[in-house]
Amino acid sequence: MRGTQLARQWRIIRLIENYKRGLSGNELSHELGIPLRTIYRDLEAIQEAGFPIYTEKVGKSSYWKLVDTFRKDFPLPLTATELMSLHMSRDILSIFEGTIFQESIESLFNKVKTVLSPETLRYLENISGRLKIGFASCKDFTSCREAITEISEATAKKRCVEILYKAVSARNETRRKIDPYQIWVMNGGFYLIGFCHLRKTVRTFAMDRIKDFNVLDEQFHLPRDFNLENYLRTAFNVMRGEPEKIRISVSSAAAHVIRERIFHPTQEVRELPDGGAEIFLNVPINYEIISWILGFGSAARVIEPDSLKNRIRDELRAAAANYDKPLAAGEAFTKKMPARLS
Template identity: 25%
Template sequence: MSKISNLLEIMMIIQYKGLTTASELAQSLGVDKKTVYRYINSLSKANIPIYTKKGRYGGFYIDKNFYMKSANLSEKELDALLMASEVLTRQNGFVYERELKNAVYKIKSVSLNSNVDLKDMNDTGNFSIDSIGSMENLEDKISQINYSMSKGRSLNIDYFSVNKNNLTMRKVDPYDLIFKQGNWYVVGYCHMKDSVEIFKLDRIKNLKISSDVYMRPHTFSLKDYLDDHWGLFTGDKIRVTIKFSRNISQFIKSIKWNADQHVDELENGNIILSFYVDDVDEVKRWVMGFGKDAEILEPEKLRRNMKLELEELCKKY
């Protein structure tokens, strides 16, 4: 990531979190603490009012009267940008696809008067708008999450699942609040999935601080977690979901197939294995080795490719 992008992210993180340490910034940006101090020095030289609070509970903070001016785009103007980011792709010969998406995300993140969610083009080719997690209450969400982390209180959230296209109620123990690729995320333990998950703030419909107390594990490292799950932010990795029959479920569960795999057990003894990969070709060959005991659920493209290959095999036999 460029220095300019890192400087913008530092400004946003400090402005919204209120107080943050060099270690937290270093982990979030993936740089060392010396680099963070150089960035802070650069911002100070540019007359950005960033100050340092000394002591055990100190860190960097920004003058409350300072704010990043909104892009002040109309809904139609933002629609046009969002649509362009979906239409202009590498497949269409546009080599700056990722840079365009990042720019649009950052414009959206400071357009707090917008209700537009970054949703994909729908099946009819029309761009859809959904105010699942309106950016209007972004500051309120960040404030509540920061408070829950400072007091060690769990969160109850209604979270929009893109894969299932519905809202699910989750109980989350928030570990970190981070800003990546132009969007805000909370990283924390999800009680429903019994694992550490990443939740995008603009997919949170409702959020409430509970009275349940939690402690962040001392073994949890944000840097290590982000290293293993970087594809979730960059979009480089592909989510793969496979259903295995109960005949081989114990075997599948006993092996670590992927660094960020997740296993869901079904009532009939079958299991759902999900993980993220850079390329699906090896996955197809691996799944075929399990025969009828494995079924690819997503991505749809991989499922179709598997179907075509099986049809070719049927013709041969």
């Protein structure tokens, strides 16, 4: 509800700033298809947040307008909502603290601030403070800042790179020559997608697992038939593999989760008579999909394939067994992740 209200108020601001003469309450109501009473409540909330709008009487009608000084305050042709988006983008990129991307957006906004009046800055702070972007978890990219910066540049210039890589499941590091096709951001992580000359195929590499690198003078040509979207379709999140058809039944208590979100491009949802739902996916069976299913707890049940059903059952039994015997005082929990899940 709160997110819907903010989105609606954002649209009101955008409409007002696009009309120099302003818009009446009735015009806003007609444009957005919502009751006039709701429009007035939103306009009042926008003013209370400090946004520079006011009413001007023209004949028998009152028009809501943007304060002219706000329009003239910025030397570039940016709208008020574009300025607010720039301001809030700092929140979005905050998870990449320690990288050139987060530092660049801070540098850009600091330059913008130098040409804004204190009043305009206060408007931005007030309205932006009403919408915060949070993240469940993120990585510390400080140690791989240089790799992210220079390999990103190598990708743009189509220059080969040599990396020393430590995979999660590997005991030793391997040195590889890579044609860097794409830098990809997923679930708060930076990934390098490129052709691996060691494995003779396109692979995905976590940037924070690159222990050393060297940008080579050699250039590469991006294959015409490479399509990033098609490449990523064979992964549920990051880990790729041979896709299999998966069918999962979700109880009515948790069915809203799969109705309201898109987890994969192949996703299909079918309603069940009891209020639950079934979700169909075509994804590889690996740690990512297993962890996702386990996250539903007892509210989800794998219908097919049997291989996935058995692996979920085994994991639940193993997890339950962890609680059968209490740890002695000072005893450490040392059970490792099963090899099939790592």
